[in-house]
Amino acid sequence: MLNLKGKQVRLRALEPNDLEFLYQLENDTSIWEISGTLKPYSKKVLKLYLDNAHRDIYEVKQLRLCICNTHDVCIGLIDLFDFDPKHGRAGMGIVIANPSDRNKGVGAEAMKLMCDYAFSTLNLHQLYANILEENKASIHLFEKMGFEKVGVKKEWIRTSTGFKNEIMFQKINTNAS
Numbered sequence: 001m002l003n004l005k006g007k008q009v010r011l012r013a014l015e016p017n018d019l020e021f022l023y024q025l026e027n028d029t030s031i032w033e034i035s036g037t038l039k040p041y042s043k044k045v046l047k048l049y050l051d052n053a054h055r056d057i058y059e060v061k062q063l064r065l066c067i068c069n070t071h072d073v074c075i076g077l078i079d080l081f082d083f084d085p086k087h088g089r090a091g092m093g094i095v096i097a098n099p100s101d102r103n104k105g106v107g108a109e110a111m112k113l114m115c116d117y118a119f120s121t122l123n124l125h126q127l128y129a130n131i132l133e134e135n136k137a138s139i140h141l142f143e144k145m146g147f148e149k150v151g152v153k154k155e156w157i158r159t160s161t162g163f164k165n166e167i168m169f170q171k172i173n174t175n176a177s
Contacts, residue, residue, distance in 0.1 A: 076097050
């Protein structure tokens with residue numbers, strides 16, 4: 001079985017005791033713009049989500065895993081979404097909750113683990129990401145991890161300050177059959 005553990009992080013399934021972390025992260029208005037969130041989530045709704053998090057990626061077309069540090073503390077989340085097994089692709093998203101945990105290689109390691117899982121276990125042909133043009137840190141991370149810019153969606157995301165461009169990135173699995 002594929003190991004979802006690196007030197008700095010381990011990826012694991014969501015657990016019921018992740019409710020408080022999920023509640024804090026999903027209700028952090030500073031990331032709503034990148035996550036497409038429009039309103040706060042209640043603990044009740046998030047508990048229902050956690051109760052169903054065990055469902056198979058082939059059924060729900062998404063997979064969310066906790067990014068845990070070496071002390072087994074959840075520091076972020078990494079997702080596959082819009083999973084399309086017929087065409088062998090999925091979107092990828094990542095968030096490291098605390099800014100003090102960023103720029104230390106944990107995001108890159110989590111992405112490497114998830115890419116390896118997506119390409120070897122799920123047999124995906126490609127992964128993609130949509131990133132706001134001004135999100136330089138995410139752009140740098142995805143490019144560092146081998147994602148290539150393939151286009152710009154002009155004035156794609158409406159924000160409180162106006163429309164923003166979104167850049168689309170892809171990573172093709174060159175080892176796929």
